[in-house]
Amino acid sequence: MSDTRVVSKTDFDAFLAAYPHPLARNVSGIFEPPILCYHDWTVGKEWDSVVASVVLNESWGQPNEYRIHGVKAAPRGTGEHA
Numbered sequence: 001m002s003d004t005r006v007v008s009k010t011d012f013d014a015f016l017a018a019y020p021h022p023l024a025r026n027v028s029g030i031f032e033p034p035i036l037c038y039h040d041w042t043v044g045k046e047w048d049s050v051v052a053s054v055v056l057n058e059s060w061g062q063p064n065e066y067r068i069h070g071v072k073a074a075p076r077g078t079g080e081h082a
Helices: 009-018
Strands: 005-007 024-028 035-039 050-055 065-068
Touching: 005 009, 009 050, 009 065
Parallel strands: none
Antiparallel strands: 005 065, 024 035, 035 050, 050 065
16 A cells, blocks of 8 residues: 555545546454555455555544555546546
8 A cells, every 4th residue: 555645535535436446345453443445456456456545533533534545546636547
């Protein structure tokens, strides 16, 4: 999950809405707090497939952190993909 960028919830939602492939979601409970991962299985397996994630900090009383991963990520606010 290299080239990870923290973005606003608005940018995160726009990225997901514009993403050109179906995404699978799963929660990884091996982290504290847990992380909700969005996978594009056309780009790789396991962690290589993660294009976005949410650190579920709300369970710890903090705001969630929205992340876009890798070269697949759009430049901030554009909704386009590399």
